[in-house]
Amino acid sequence: MLRDDLPTPALVLDAAAMDRNIAAMADFVRSRGLALRPHAKTHKSGEIARRQIAAGAVGICCAKLGEAEALADEGVEDIHLTSPVVTRGGIARLKALAGRIRLSVVVDHPDNARALDGCGASLFVDLDPGAHRTGVTSPDAAVALAKAIGAIGGVQYYCGSEQHIQSAAERRAVLADKTDYLRTVLAALADGGIEVPVVTGGGTGSFAIDADLGVLTELQAGSYIFMDREYRDCELGGPVFEQALFVDASVISINTPGRVTIDAGLKAFAADAGVPVVWAGAEGRYAFMGDEQGALIGSDLPGLAGRVTLVPPHCDPTVNLYDAYWVVARDVVVDRWAVTARGRST
Amino acid sequence: MLRDDLPTPALVLDAAAMDRNIAAMADFVRSRGLALRPHAKTHKSGEIARRQIAAGAVGICCAKLGEAEALADEGVEDIHLTSPVVTRGGIARLKALAGRIRLSVVVDHPDNARALDGCGASLFVDLDPGAHRTGVTSPDAAVALAKAIGAIGGVQYYCGSEQHIQSAAERRAVLADKTDYLRTVLAALADGGIEVPVVTGGGTGSFAIDADLGVLTELQAGSYIFMDREYRDCELGGPVFEQALFVDASVISINTPGRVTIDAGLKAFAADAGVPVVWAGAEGRYAFMGDEQGALIGSDLPGLAGRVTLVPPHCDPTVNLYDAYWVVARDVVVDRWAVTARGRST
Numbered sequence: 001m002l003r004d005d006l007p008t009p010a011l012v013l014d015a016a017a018m019d020r021n022i023a024a025m026a027d028f029v030r031s032r033g034l035a036l037r038p039h040a041k042t043h044k045s046g047e048i049a050r051r052q053i054a055a056g057a058v059g060i061c062c063a064k065l066g067e068a069e070a071l072a073d074e075g076v077e078d079i080h081l082t083s084p085v086v087t088r089g090g091i092a093r094l095k096a097l098a099g100r101i102r103l104s105v106v107v108d109h110p111d112n113a114r115a116l117d118g119c120g121a122s123l124f125v126d127l128d129p130g131a132h133r134t135g136v137t138s139p140d141a142a143v144a145l146a147k148a149i150g151a152i153g154g155v156q157y158y159c160g161s162e163q164h165i166q167s168a169a170e171r172r173a174v175l176a177d178k179t180d181y182l183r184t185v186l187a188a189l190a191d192g193g194i195e196v197p198v199v200t201g202g203g204t205g206s207f208a209i210d211a212d213l214g215v216l217t218e219l220q221a222g223s224y225i226f227m228d229r230e231y232r233d234c235e236l237g238g239p240v241f242e243q244a245l246f247v248d249a250s251v252i253s254i255n256t257p258g259r260v261t262i263d264a265g266l267k268a269f270a271a272d273a274g275v276p277v278v279w280a281g282a283e284g285r286y287a288f289m290g291d292e293q294g295a296l297i298g299s300d301l302p303g304l305a306g307r308v309t310l311v312p313p314h315c316d317p318t319v320n321l322y323d324a325y326w327v328v329a330r331d332v333v334v335d336r337w338a339v340t341a342r343g344r345s346t
Numbered sequence: 347m348l349r350d351d352l353p354t355p356a357l358v359l360d361a362a363a364m365d366r367n368i369a370a371m372a373d374f375v376r377s378r379g380l381a382l383r384p385h386a387k388t389h390k391s392g393e394i395a396r397r398q399i400a401a402g403a404v405g406i407c408c409a410k411l412g413e414a415e416a417l418a419d420e421g422v423e424d425i426h427l428t429s430p431v432v433t434r435g436g437i438a439r440l441k442a443l444a445g446r447i448r449l450s451v452v453v454d455h456p457d458n459a460r461a462l463d464g465c466g467a468s469l470f471v472d473l474d475p476g477a478h479r480t481g482v483t484s485p486d487a488a489v490a491l492a493k494a495i496g497a498i499g500g501v502q503y504y505c506g507s508e509q510h511i512q513s514a515a516e517r518r519a520v521l522a523d524k525t526d527y528l529r530t531v532l533a534a535l536a537d538g539g540i541e542v543p544v545v546t547g548g549g550t551g552s553f554a555i556d557a558d559l560g561v562l563t564e565l566q567a568g569s570y571i572f573m574d575r576e577y578r579d580c581e582l583g584g585p586v587f588e589q590a591l592f593v594d595a596s597v598i599s600i601n602t603p604g605r606v607t608i609d610a611g612l613k614a615f616a617a618d619a620g621v622p623v624v625w626a627g628a629e630g631r632y633a634f635m636g637d638e639q640g641a642l643i644g645s646d647l648p649g650l651a652g653r654v655t656l657v658p659p660h661c662d663p664t665v666n667l668y669d670a671y672w673v674v675a676r677d678v679v680v681d682r683w684a685v686t687a688r689g690r691s692t
């Protein structure tokens with residue numbers, strides 16, 4: 001099938017560009033002596049996870065148990081859960097999954113550590129970098145929790161709020177401060193006689209800085225495989241990643257000069273990070289026009305049924321809207337990959 | 347199963363409340379001598395469409411062909427497509443669907459009218475109320491398009507931008523102006539000898555006003571079955587609709603005083619219309635904390651693994667994130683209904 005014959009809106013993946021991104025990150029972490037455990041909440045795809053692991057990743061991260069279950073079903077055998085699992089039903093599912101694959105999970109509360117005792121998953125102490133999302137909030141709490149657990153798998157330290165600081169210098173300065181705190185926690189753990197085999201964290205906005213700072217042993221970057229408007233606006237440093245993920249749309253109305261309406265709206269793009277960027281097929285800017293449509297406003301616009309290609313503002317929640325990637329090589333559709341764990345948010 | 351044992355985040359539907367909303371709208375349109383054709387882009391569910399039709403709706407609206415195909419597969423036999431279908435592939439699918447069910451579709455361009463000649467669907471002239479999303483933009487263009495079509499199924503006039511004006515008086519004033527323009531178009535069509543069997547439009551924000559204004563013959567409201575934060579903030583007039591749609595979530599972290607973290611973020615709520623409202627289980631406000639989590643900030647907050655119930659800010663794109671509704675009666679889960687057309691945006 002030709003790309004131009006895809007029903008739209010279509011989630012389109014340039015697999016060659018993605019494979020180059022996978023290779024570039026793999027080369028980078030190898031050159032720095034680090035482990036890579038890419039976050040699969042970005043792609044939710046067994047095919048992509050397998051490619052990352054084939055390129056040298058030690059395993060993957062998942063945000064939710066349902067995501068991990070879906071990717072385990074696709075043959076992924078080493079998964080780290082980056083969010084606590086605390087409900088009774090969740091813990092039962094965690095135990096079942098730990099019987100099938102090598103599994104680790106973060107913990108940030110002693111009650112949860114007790115509930116997970118003997119669960120079969122390796123337990124990581126989650127450290128709050130100051131965002132107050134998850135994680136223990138002091139070195140003393142980290143030591144107490146690690147002692148409650150016994151032998152920990154490692155610690156997790158994910159500076160999420162800092163990933164999208166656009167200036168590289170400013171991002172580096174903030175992360176250097178955050179990493180000073182991480183050193184303090186690790187020193188307290190060492191003083192407490194706690195062995196920390198793995199220090200996992202980092203993202204596409206911080207991995208190069210994290211490598212320079214030299215405290216993390218394992219990087220969790222996810223978005224680098226696809227890229228999006230948010231990360232394109234950041235000076236990332238390290239290898240240069242290509243745009244590999246797109247949404248193709250069609251013009252459905254052309255009645256007003258200077259604008260056309262396309263068939264991609266709030267059900268085609270997650271709207272938390274602004275608007276998509278027009279990549280090809282038009283000269284103009286995008287504006288949301290409700291659940292089902294958007295406007296392209298500009299001067300060089302396609303006609304009725306014309307095609308345009310856009311870059312999502314934020315890749316992870318946009319991918320979660322689609323059942324499949326249409327995999328293209330230039331203008332030809334060469335494959336269709338399921339978004340295996342789409343909607344698996346529990 | 348008990349509601350409290352659902353894996354979270356869970357899309358939860360109080361079916362009794364929804365059925366009362368369906369009945370209230372059905373009674374209202376019957377008392378005004380109008381037809382009701384509820385928009386299924388809200389619910390994307392065969393079960394709910396069938397309940398609306400059983401209560402007296404003449405059929406349903408769909409926004410996209412894929413949505414209509416999915417609901418036709420569920421036995422819905424009368425569908426109006428509220429967006430133009432213009433691509434070659436789309437027109438082929440439209441013809442196939444028109445061979446299976448009673449189908450109508452809007453048209454806003456003479457090229458599209460020619461392409462749809464003999465397609466088997468009834469063609470409606472789409473009128474632009476000034477939003478410049480779709481629709482012809484003048485009475486003359488409406489007449490010319492209607493003549494190009496021949497016998498039209500009717501006209502569509504959907505004032506989308508006006509639905510969420512919070513003040514009833516202000517919304518009524520704006521819609522009265524918009525409806526004056528609609529009368530002008532209808533007069534031009536009558537002068538041109540064009541018969542207009544149906545004038546379809548309106549939404550949950552405007553249906554009561556549209557009924558008073560007396561020009562629309564068929565109402566397309568959709569969100570009234572569920573309600574959401576946006577419409578709860580509007581003085582709607584007409585029957586009072588109950589909140590029937592919720593997202594239940596669980597607390598996964600409690601380490602910072604005055605706030606807890608829950609397992610529902612940007613993949614659990616569409617973010618285009620602000621934040622969810624806390625409905626039960628906590629006293630506090632919600633803040634997005636990324637793709638997978640949110641914070642509840644307040645004083646009376648649940649403990650680890652505690653449950654909370656939230657109202658989505660915008661129901662349509664939130665429903666589109668979930669595979670199923672968990673149907674509850676008080677605290678008991680009584681059924682699971684597929685979101686049949688989830689992700690069917692093409």
